[in-house]
Amino acid sequence: MTSEQLAHDLVIRAERAIMPDGSAAVEIGVRDGMIATIAPLGAGLAGAQVRTLAADEVLLPGLVDSHVHINEPGRTDWEGFASATRAAAAGGVTTVIDMPLNSIPPTVDVPALAAKIAASEGKRFVDVGFWGGAVPGSTPNLAPLHEAGVFGFKCFLLPSGVDEFGALDADELELDLRELARLDAQMIVHAEDAGAIEHAPPAHGRGYADFLASRPRGAENLAIAVVIERARWTGARVHILHLSSSDALPMIVSARRDGVRITVETCPHYLTLTAEDVPAGATTFKCCPPIREGANADRLWEALTNGTIDAVVSDHSPSTVDLKALDTGDFGQAWGGVASLQLGLPIMWTAARGRGIDLDRVVGWMSAGPAWVAGLQRKGAIAVGADADLAVFAPEQTFVVDPAALHHKNPITAYAGRTLQGVVRTTLLRGVEVDFHTPRGALLRRGHA
Known part of the structure; x- marks a missing residue:
């Protein structure tokens, strides 16, 4: 053995690992928290620790969830850094990027970002980065936040649901896009039209x-059309959050053909839950934009498999149980958001295998896809030079979702009682197993992750 082989801190041997170009039987050598060596299984890499996966286990790159509402500080009773990042780790997610709203203050200037960072210290069980926010009047704050390391900027084109995070009209959107084009920063958009x-x-x-009639597809379609045209005029990079309406897909394809720099995500709930199956009063299913019909979900799956949709992320938007109005079941009064941060991989794998889609593709949509959208260079893939963020997954094992057993702060989820396929047995952050007691997560900044 060479001295380089002996210098590994950890070697993992797997009969199956999800690699960028497909599954393979490999040995992974980790040094100083990064993947230093990848060799065929049987190569005999050596290190201070050696771990051999069981025959029913698959080695995955740590998932990346670029759409998480952690809500701390300000609404920490809804969620918080400790609970959210534990939930992420339990679901095989090793990187989360926190949304700029539902916390108080929202992340719309550098002091607010500093407050978020301070609130996360000593509570990060996975790596955490931040999106900035674009609200009316905040254009002068965009460049300072960009320099401070946010991964981009989120805006709403209709009321956000919280008073402290205002919506942009089309002209304000264009003004901010011109500034972001200058910075080569991206705008991520909640695209529903207020009118x-x-x-x-x-x-x-x-x-x-x-409830579904109150959030029609046309609202999404119209807003996405506005985003596309303003991106076309300004040359800015834009990203459509939580795509729900499959009607918008041809517009997105056409815009890309024209050179508009646009990416798109969707969420497990839009792919696996259907309007036809939501019981009366079941406000745990309320989210905005809404869960739509089964035929719509089929078209979203098609867009995933053909590459029109770039990533699958949770849009984990939790609240306290009382805000879901379970006592009345009134969809007009309930907070809109689906809590699923810990469950995304088994939700997607359960549905995908029923459609004949292999695990490699699911993992790519939830790791490499979000990493690429956010600009994370060392995340989302098992590759030499990447952070040794890994998950050990048992794809054949099943479990029944018990909300009280999840790490989410509030025991409520639309998936309660469902039998899901696939269990994350271990998550490693930069080569160290997450033990749920010792927070080792790093603060991530744009250009340094």
Whole structure:
């Protein structure tokens, strides 16, 4: 053996590992928290520790969830850094990027970012980065936040649901896009049109069909069209968050063909839950944009498999149990958000295998895809030079979702009672197993991760 082989801190041997170009039987050598060597299984890499995966286990790159509402500081009773990052680790997610709203203050200037960072210290069980926010009047704050290391900027094109994070109109969006084009920063957009929502029937009562009518596909389609055109005019990079309406897919394909720099994500709940199956009063299913019909979900799956949709992320948007209005089941009053940070991989794998889609593709959508969208260079893949962020996954093992057993702060999820396929047995952050007691997560900044 060479001295280089002997210098590994950890060697992992796996009969199956999800690599960038497909599954392979490999040995992974980790040194100083990074993947130093990849060799065929049987090469005999040596290190201070050697771990051999069981025959039913698959080695995955740590997943990347670039759409998480951690809510701390300010609404820490909804979620928090300790609970959210434990949940992430338990689900095989080793990197999360926190959204700029639902915390108080929202991340719309450098002092607010500093408050977020301070609140996360000593509580990060996985690596954490931050999005900045773009709200009315915040254009002068974009460049300082960009320099401070946020991964991009989020805006809403309709009321966000919290008063302290205002919405942009189309002209304000264009103003900020021009500044972001200058910075080569990206805008990530909650794309629903305020006017279309105002003209739709108001959400009320226990019927899911009534709630669905209050957030029509046309609201998404119109807003996405605005984003595309303003991105075309300014040359800025834009990203469509939590795509729900499959009707918008042809516009996105056409825009890319024209050279518009646009990426798109969707979420497990839009792919695996259907409007037809939401029971009356089941407000755990409420989110915005809404869960739509099964035929719509089929078209989203097609867009994933053909590459139109770039990533699958959770949009983990939790709240306290009382805010979900479970007692009345009133969709008009309940907080909109699905809590699923810990469950994303088994949710997706359970649905994908039923559609004949292999694990390699699912993992790519949830690791390399979000890493690429966010610009994370050392995350989302098992590759030499990448951080040794890894998950050990048993794809054949099943479990029943018990909300009380999750690490989420509030025991409520739309997936309660469902049988899911696939269990994350171990998560490693830079080669060290996450023990859920010792927070070792790093602060991530744009350009340094």
